Amino acid sequence: MISLTPKVMGSSLVTVLRFLLLIIAALALIEFVLYTLFHRRPKNLLFGLLALAVTIALILTFVRIVWPSQGLDMVRKVLIGVALVLADVGLYRMLSVPRKSTVGLAYLLLAPSLIGISALVLYPFVYNVFLAFTNMGMTTIRTYTFSIQNGLANFRSVFTGVVAHDATFWQVLGRSILWTGINVVCHLAGGMGLALLLNRNLRFKGIYRTLLVFPWAIPQTIACMSLRNEFNYQYGFVNSLVRSVGLTAIPWLTKMPWAFVAVIISNVWLGIPFMMVTLLGGLQSISPEYYEAAEIDGASKWQQFRNVTIPLIKPVTTPSIILGTVWTFNALNVIYLITQGGPQEKTDILVSSLYKAAFEFYRYGFAAAFALVIFAFLLIFSVVYIKASGGLKAAYE
Amino acid sequence: MKTSAFFSRTRGDSGFKRLLIHLVLIMACIVAVYPILRIFSISIRPGDSMLSTDLSIIPDNATLNSYRQVLFGDPATKRKSDFFLWLWNSLVITLTTATIGVILSSSAAYAFSRFKFHGRSAGLIFLLTTQMIPAGMLLLPLYMMLTRLKLINTYLGLIIAYSVSAVPFSIWLLKGYFDTIPPDLEEAAMIDGTSRLGAFYRVILPLSTPALAVAFLFNFTSGWSEYLVARVVLQKAAMYTWPLGIWTYAGQYTLAAGRFAAASMLLALPSMALFLYSSKWLVSGLTLGGVKG
Numbered sequence: 001m002i003s004l005t006p007k008v009m010g011s012s013l014v015t016v017l018r019f020l021l022l023i024i025a026a027l028a029l030i031e032f033v034l035y036t037l038f039h040r041r042p043k044n045l046l047f048g049l050l051a052l053a054v055t056i057a058l059i060l061t062f063v064r065i066v067w068p069s070q071g072l073d074m075v076r077k078v079l080i081g082v083a084l085v086l087a088d089v090g091l092y093r094m095l096s097v098p099r100k101s102t103v104g105l106a107y108l109l110l111a112p113s114l115i116g117i118s119a120l121v122l123y124p125f126v127y128n129v130f131l132a133f134t135n136m137g138m139t140t141i142r143t144y145t146f147s148i149q150n151g152l153a154n155f156r157s158v159f160t161g162v163v164a165h166d167a168t169f170w171q172v173l174g175r176s177i178l179w180t181g182i183n184v185v186c187h188l189a190g191g192m193g194l195a196l197l198l199n200r201n202l203r204f205k206g207i208y209r210t211l212l213v214f215p216w217a218i219p220q221t222i223a224c225m226s227l228r229n230e231f232n233y234q235y236g237f238v239n240s241l242v243r244s245v246g247l248t249a250i251p252w253l254t255k256m257p258w259a260f261v262a263v264i265i266s267n268v269w270l271g272i273p274f275m276m277v278t279l280l281g282g283l284q285s286i287s288p289e290y291y292e293a294a295e296i297d298g299a300s301k302w303q304q305f306r307n308v309t310i311p312l313i314k315p316v317t318t319p320s321i322i323l324g325t326v327w328t329f330n331a332l333n334v335i336y337l338i339t340q341g342g343p344q345e346k347t348d349i350l351v352s353s354l355y356k357a358a359f360e361f362y363r364y365g366f367a368a369a370f371a372l373v374i375f376a377f378l379l380i381f382s383v384v385y386i387k388a389s390g391g392l393k394a395a396y397e
Numbered sequence: 398m399k400t401s402a403f404f405s406r407t408r409g410d411s412g413f414k415r416l417l418i419h420l421v422l423i424m425a426c427i428v429a430v431y432p433i434l435r436i437f438s439i440s441i442r443p444g445d446s447m448l449s450t451d452l453s454i455i456p457d458n459a460t461l462n463s464y465r466q467v468l469f470g471d472p473a474t475k476r477k478s479d480f481f482l483w484l485w486n487s488l489v490i491t492l493t494t495a496t497i498g499v500i501l502s503s504s505a506a507y508a509f510s511r512f513k514f515h516g517r518s519a520g521l522i523f524l525l526t527t528q529m530i531p532a533g534m535l536l537l538p539l540y541m542m543l544t545r546l547k548l549i550n551t552y553l554g555l556i557i558a559y560s561v562s563a564v565p566f567s568i569w570l571l572k573g574y575f576d577t578i579p580p581d582l583e584e585a586a587m588i589d590g591t592s593r594l595g596a597f598y599r600v601i602l603p604l605s606t607p608a609l610a611v612a613f614l615f616n617f618t619s620g621w622s623e624y625l626v627a628r629v630v631l632q633k634a635a636m637y638t639w640p641l642g643i644w645t646y647a648g649q650y651t652l653a654a655g656r657f658a659a660a661s662m663l664l665a666l667p668s669m670a671l672f673l674y675s676s677k678w679l680v681s682g683l684t685l686g687g688v689k690g
Binding site: 116202223225375 | 624
């Protein structure tokens with residue numbers, strides 16, 4: 001066991017700073033290359049072709065000769081690579097003239113996140129597709145094979161076999177839909193109710209808002225771990241409350257359907273503040289003139305809500321409903337830290353079964369196929385919802 | 398707030414109705430806050446009444462013993478405390494990822510907000526699509542990648558795994574905010590001789606403090622209390638972040654419950670303070686790219 005000493009702190013800072021410098025250097029090189037590409041053009045076609053040919057030749061030299069060579073260590077290889085890039089850019093500068101670009105800067109600004117997302121989201125995603133067509137598992141971690149048959153077998157067992165220990169895909173899917181539906185409806189209703197109450201001239205408004213945001217402010221891990229203890233049959237405060245009103249204690253966490261009710265209560269509690277804050281932001285952006293006009297026309301409070309508030313905060317509700325749905329669907333933390341899917345996987349939702357399939361049952365190929373199926377479900381839902389509501393148009397056009 | 402005209406609507410609220418609204422809000426506040434106060438009350442329970450069904454916030458014989466054990470170790474069993482080690486590991490990892498995340502997302506968001514380039518709307522939709530990737534799907538490939546790069550059980554492994562997780566959402570958030578800033582401001586600055594980038598740096602970024610704060614907060618919290626990825630990437634106790642650490646306390650309803658609660662309070666208070674401090678920016682920063690004008 002290492003305890004924290006100034007030496008440990010120093011060495012960890014050095015590691016991190018070295019890493020950051022490395023990233024900055026790499027990004028600077030890439031940005032420099034991109035800048036040259038976007039803001040210069042070849043003097044004529046011949047020079048352009050020449051530059052292209054030299055570039056290809058240099059890439060080939062690097063990939064074929066420098067990278068595989070045995071005599072060079074990693075650092076030398078990278079340094080040679082950088083030198084080759086700089087030489088190539090230098091040559092291109094000689095063969096080109098400056099030009100004015102209006103969108104070049106946009107690509108330069110995008111490049112860092114694009115590289116990051118490609119390496120850490122896109123590449124793992126593609127690799128996951130590859131895994132879905134292998135039979136990789138605990139015993140075949142080195143000897144796995146890639147074939148269409150494996151892929152078909154994986155997808156078939158997603159739909160026909162068990163996904164973790166004894167729950168089937170269809171059971172878990174049904175439960176996930178129920179889970180997401182109940183949660184999002186409660187989040188929306190609770191969030192909207194509180195936002196409407198707070199969106200008026202009220203004493204202590206600031207205090208109420210601060211206190212109501214608490215469940216969002218507390219780190220989710222802490223909230224989930226301690227809620228798990230509070231649903232304890234003997235000592236949790238939930239059962240103390242139940243007993244104090246004269247009812248018999250409820251076996252949360254060990255009996256269905258109580259375990260499922262317990263995770264839903266926890267997630268509703270955790271999720272209402274986000275909806276409340278976004279909806280309150282939406283409500284405050286509605287100009288009061290609309291309500292004045294509606295009042296002059298004799299609209300009741302309900303009619304005003306129905307025909308003025310709802311349509312006007314749609315630009316806020318649509319993205320928050322999509323995000324809320326996706327986040328709830330993906331609420332692995334809540335399920336895993338409170339019930340761990342128990343009892344007997346009866347509270348597992350798709351993502352927690354997926355985590356188990358990969359990291360407790362080590363069925364890597366199967367888990368990859370399973371993940372793709374879940375992704376397809378979420379994607380289809382979002383496309384249908386966005387198309388049906390039309391509320392995202394304003395945001396990206 | 399500039400919404401005073403709107404509130405004239407509520408002029409008609411009778412005293413009874415206002416009382417009712419206050420009652421509902423007070424009830425809601427109790428529901429929101431009680432479970433958190435409860436952690437506090439367990440943290441100051443004396444060791445012999447850890448297993449109690451008492452519902453009051455301040456227990457009898459309240460003691461700070463659990464805090465002492467968490468911070469300085471337990472003299473009875475000679476167990477040293479790892480609390481500061483966990484805290485340090487978490488801080489190094491999350492501050493680095495949040496910094497990287499905000500820099501990446503603010504520059505990309507500016508490009509999405511101010512330039513019309515090929516693939517712009519496709520890019521924004523792609524970013525939204527990445528949010529549909531189920532939790533855990535990318536963990537296995539990432540784990541294999543990190544193993545191959547020999548980054549398991551290192552800070553860098555977890556920093557890399559976290560670094561872009563909140564970026565797509567932050568880009569949407571910041572783009573929505575930049576959209577509300579009139580372009581005339583940058584044009585004026587550019588006429589005065591700054592470059593486009595200079596205008597971004599000197600005009601847009603200072604005006605976007607609320608949104609940048611929210612983006613930083615999102616990037617920070619997405620890693621700060623993350624448990625499941627950390628569990629896979631960090632297996633050595635010396636590298637534990639605090640969520641992994643306090644999990645060793647959680648789970649049983651014994652003496653450890655007091656230590657767990659005390660550690661939770663110590664960790665939750667600063668992050669909640671940060672969150673609530675920036676909550677004045679939350680409403681204006683969190684327009685989710687939807688509200689215009």
